Amino acid sequence: MTIYHPSQQQGAAVFQAIPLNNRKKLSSSEVIKFGRNPNICQYTFQDKQVSRVQFSLQLFKELDSSVLSFEIKNLSKRTSLLVDNRELGYLNKVDLPYRCMVRFGDYQFLLEKQDGESLEFFETQFFLSPRSLVQEVNWPVPEFSRLSSCSTQSTSPIEIDENEF
Amino acid sequence: MTIYHPSQQQGAAVFQAIPLNNRKKLSSSEVIKFGRNPNICQYTFQDKQVSRVQFSLQLFKELDSSVLSFEIKNLSKRTSLLVDNRELGYLNKVDLPYRCMVRFGDYQFLLEKQDGESLEFFETQFFLSPRSLVQEVNWPVPEFSRLSSCSTQSTSPIEIDENEF
Numbered sequence: 001m002t003i004y005h006p007s008q009q010q011g012a013a014v015f016q017a018i019p020l021n022n023r024k025k026l027s028s029s030e031v032i033k034f035g036r037n038p039n040i041c042q043y044t045f046q047d048k049q050v051s052r053v054q055f056s057l058q059l060f061k062e063l064d065s066s067v068l069s070f071e072i073k074n075l076s077k078r079t080s081l082l083v084d085n086r087e088l089g090y091l092n093k094v095d096l097p098y099r100c101m102v103r104f105g106d107y108q109f110l111l112e113k114q115d116g117e118s119l120e121f122f123e124t125q126f127f128l129s130p131r132s133l134v135q136e137v138n139w140p141v142p143e144f145s146r147l148s149s150c151s152t153q154s155t156s157p158i159e160i161d162e163n164e165f
Numbered sequence: 166m167t168i169y170h171p172s173q174q175q176g177a178a179v180f181q182a183i184p185l186n187n188r189k190k191l192s193s194s195e196v197i198k199f200g201r202n203p204n205i206c207q208y209t210f211q212d213k214q215v216s217r218v219q220f221s222l223q224l225f226k227e228l229d230s231s232v233l234s235f236e237i238k239n240l241s242k243r244t245s246l247l248v249d250n251r252e253l254g255y256l257n258k259v260d261l262p263y264r265c266m267v268r269f270g271d272y273q274f275l276l277e278k279q280d281g282e283s284l285e286f287f288e289t290q291f292f293l294s295p296r297s298l299v300q301e302v303n304w305p306v307p308e309f310s311r312l313s314s315c316s317t318q319s320t321s322p323i324e325i326d327e328n329e330f
Contacts, residue, residue, distance in 0.1 A: 028256060029218060029240050031196055053194060060238060061256035068256070073225060075194050077284075090284065091193060091226035091233070119242075119255065 002110040004129040007047075014107075015128060017044045023123045028068070031058045032124070033075070045107070051076035054104060059122055060095075068122070070096045070113065079104045101133065108133045167275040169294040170212075179272075180293060182209045188288045193233070196223045197289070198240070210272070216241035219269060224287055225260075233287070235261045235278065244269045266298065273298045 005014045017038070026032065026042075033041040035053040045054070053075040061068055073093040074081035081088040082103040088094060102109040110133045116122065170179045182203070191197065191207075198206040200218040210219070218240040224233055238258040239246035246253040247268040253259060267274040275298050281287065 059256060060258045061254065063251075063253075063257055063259070071258075086228075088228070089226065091224060092228055093225045093236075094228070 001112070001124065002127045002129050002133060004108040004131070004133050006106050006132070008128065009130075014045050014047045016046050018126050020126050020128055023125045025121050025123050028059050028118075028120055028122055031056050035075070049105060050107075051079060054079070055081055055102075061119070067115075068119070070111070072096055072102065074104075076104065103134070166277075166289065167292045167294050167298060169273040169296070169298050171271050171297070172212075173293070174295075179210050179212045181211050183291050185291050185293055188290045190286050190288050193224050193283075193285055193287055196221050200240070214270060215272075216244060219244070220246055220267075226284070232280075233284070235276070237261055237267065239269075241269065268299070 003015060003018065005012075007014055030042075032043065033053050033056045034043045034045070035041040035055075036045060036047065036050040037052040038044045040053055055075055056073045057070050058073075059068055060071055071093055072081070072083060072088075074088040074090055077090045081092075082101070083094050083096070084100050086094060096111060096113070098113045100111050102111055108129075110129075168180060168183065170177075172179055195207075197208065198218050198221045199208045199210070200206040200220075201210060201212065201215040202217040203209045205218055220240055221238045222235050223238075225236055226233055236258055237246070237248060237253070239253040239255055242255045246257075247266070248259050248261070249265050251259060261276060261278070263278045265276050267276055273294075275294075
């Protein structure tokens with residue numbers, strides 16, 4: 001999972017509690033929760049704008065197949081979760097493809113699944129991205145736009161995001 | 166949820182830890198687990214043949230709809246879960262219809278969903294059935310068979326079940 005938040009550039013510690021780079025082994029039956037409350041969530045964001053539980057990820061095995069996949073569920077009552085371009089409200093869930101972008105507020109997560117051998121365990125691994133993932137993955141910036149963004153380099157980029165807190 | 170196990174007729178206490186008849190309020194974000202281990206499961210069966218966690222139930226909201234539904238996932242490595250006539254292996258999951266039969270081993274559960282108003286909570290309610298639910302719901306017994314079953318009343322019924330422990 002490659003993660004990004006614009007405040008990390010200004011030294012904010014929203015991802016301070018996320019263990020970076022090292023793999024972590026988890027039981028296949030475990031539901032992993034992401035959010036603000038460390039008593040409920042395995043992975044927490046140091047940010048008062050994040051819900052106590054923001055979303056959950058859980059492994060499942062596809063019917064009549066040996067493929068393991070992840071299901072994501074939005075557990076935040078006030079913030080939508082964008083999975084690629086699909087908007088999930090509170091308690092909406094969706095099965096994830098091999099590679100997808102998950103977003104809420106200014107948070108960006110590029111989720112990439114690697115197949116493995118075990119049914120009993122899976123591993124997580126987090127990388128911090130120095131740049132916004134949304135521009136890189138979804139919206140390649142055309143040449144004239146790049147020039148224009150150079151000329152306004154010193155100002156903050158304007159984010160068009162319907163899911164602001 | 167109407168529950169049945171053949172050993173309850175002989176006074177076995179497999180459902181002793183299941184609170185009968187009274188409704189119980191639970192948070193919509195909670196994953197409810199059924200199995201043998203009381204440290205992990207909200208609802209336990211007093212039976213060594215049951216897995217530590219047998220299956221889980223969780224609420225979700227259907228996309229582009231206000232309907233809340235349940236998803237069931239088999240968390241037992243050794244026993245299949247039958248949902249109506251669909252067989253779920255370990256980590257297989259399926260969304261439940263309004264009314265369905267869930268079975269594993271000799272355990273039978275008739276799950277019936279009632280719509281409500283709240284997004285934050287849902288309620289569970291358990292009833293004990295004195296008779297097998299499978300015969301009642303799926304296989305109405307024809308007249309000649311009922312006569313024949315009267316003549317062998319004193320012997321145990323023979324269960325045809327591919328999912329014996």
